[in-house]
Amino acid sequence: MNPTTDRLSQTFGALADPVRRAILGQLMHGPAMVGELAEPFDISLPAISRHLKVLTEAGLIEREQRGQQRVCSLRVEGLRSAAGWIEHLRTFWSDRLDALEDHLNQEKGSHHGRAKPKGRRGRR
Amino acid sequence: MAAQSQKAAAGGAKPSLHLTRRFRQPPQRLFRAWTDEKDFARWMGPNGFTVPSCAIEARQGGAWRCTMRSPDGKDYRVHGIVRVFDPPSRLVLSWVWEQAEMEGLETTLTVEFRPDGAGTELHLIHEGFPSAAQRDDHIKGWSGCLDGLEEFERAA
Numbered sequence: 001m002n003p004t005t006d007r008l009s010q011t012f013g014a015l016a017d018p019v020r021r022a023i024l025g026q027l028m029h030g031p032a033m034v035g036e037l038a039e040p041f042d043i044s045l046p047a048i049s050r051h052l053k054v055l056t057e058a059g060l061i062e063r064e065q066r067g068q069q070r071v072c073s074l075r076v077e078g079l080r081s082a083a084g085w086i087e088h089l090r091t092f093w094s095d096r097l098d099a100l101e102d103h104l105n106q107e108k109g110s111h112h113g114r115a116k117p118k119g120r121r122g123r124r
Numbered sequence: 125m126a127a128q129s130q131k132a133a134a135g136g137a138k139p140s141l142h143l144t145r146r147f148r149q150p151p152q153r154l155f156r157a158w159t160d161e162k163d164f165a166r167w168m169g170p171n172g173f174t175v176p177s178c179a180i181e182a183r184q185g186g187a188w189r190c191t192m193r194s195p196d197g198k199d200y201r202v203h204g205i206v207r208v209f210d211p212p213s214r215l216v217l218s219w220v221w222e223q224a225e226m227e228g229l230e231t232t233l234t235v236e237f238r239p240d241g242a243g244t245e246l247h248l249i250h251e252g253f254p255s256a257a258q259r260d261d262h263i264k265g266w267s268g269c270l271d272g273l274e275e276f277e278r279a280a
Contacts, residue, residue, distance in 0.1 A: 089141045089250055095170060097145045097248070100157060103167040104149050 014058035019043070020051050024074070027061060031073035143248045151237035151244045155212035158235055168192065184209045188217060204230070213237050219250070 015021060023037055038048040052072060055061045059078035063070055147154055157163045159182045165175040172195045180188040189203040204218035219233045236247040 090143065092170065093141065093143055093248055093250065096168065097143065097246070099167040099169075099171075101145070101147060103163075104147065104153065104157060 010058050014054050014060055017051065017054075020055055023048075023051060023055065023072075024060060027072060027074045031071050034070045034072065037072060141248075141250045145246045145248070146240055147244045147246060149243060151212040151239055154237045154244045154246060155215065158215055159209070159211070164190070170194075181206065182209060204233075207232070208234075 019041060022040070026032060026037060026040070034045070034048060034052065037052070038045055041048065052061065052063060056063055059075055061072050061078070062075050063072050065071075157167065159180055161178050161180050164180065165178040168178070168190060169175045169192050173192045176191055176193050176199075178190045180186070184206060186206040186209070187203070188206055189201070192200045192202075194200070201222035202219060203222060204220050206215070206217055208214055208216035213236065215235045215237075217233045217235075219231045232251055234247075234249040234251075236249075238245045238247065
């Protein structure tokens with residue numbers, strides 16, 4: 001398992017949808033019932049429930065049963081990590097550039113491959 | 125550092141990641157590593173991942189596609205269009221994760237290869253979340269959400 005890629009994919013996935021981003025925007029004002037969250041959208045309750053499920057699994061919201069109602073609220077930790085999506089990307093690309101560096105240096109070191117011999121080395 | 129980046133991500137209209145790295149090899153070699161399918165597949169997989177398939181049409185407007193397979197066999201697919209193909213100095217790709225739950229989320233990856241002595245200074249910029257169309261249509265939904273984060277955390 002690769003936690004970076006997995007979290008990146010889950011975070012991106014949850015935020016990729018405009019309805020889900022709008023739901024998060026609504027919940028910024030405080031906890032809300034499922035029916036209230038569905039109101040601004042021209043989509044069915046089951047469709048809203050599916051969006052809420054994705055947001056819950058991504059750790060962005062929490063759902064709890066209060067009597068007959070299901071109440072949704074933001075998970076601050078989850079939201080913080082969502083806002084830090086750039087940090088996930090940073091890790092992903094730093095690792096990839098490390099791998100690129102290794103790949104190119106191996107080619108030059110152990111065998112010549114297709115690399116042309118160089119008169120002198122660059123900095124570093 | 126992390127807090128600063130988050131702030132930048134929340135405040136800017138177009139959050140982006142910018143990394144710089146120096147390489148001993150010349151821009152031509154770096155450009156090839158990014159645009160030759162076999163070369164690209166050698167280093168693109170995250171640690172322990174393999175890249176079972178990779179295809180790049182090395183021209184402006186060409187399509188590209190890459191599959192990364194995790195050690196436990198799960199595939200992560202990315203595809204996009206080659207927006208700019210300008211060897212050996214600049215490559216711009218649209219970058220779309222293919223997981224069903226991420227459908228439609230298009231980001232842009234720009235890689236610049238600047239001569240640096242005998243080597244290369246590589247600039248990597250990954251930006252465009254949310255995509256331009258999503259940003260225009262739903263600016264309140266997401267930007268408002270991020271802008272309100274700090275306030276929300278204070279209140280919580």
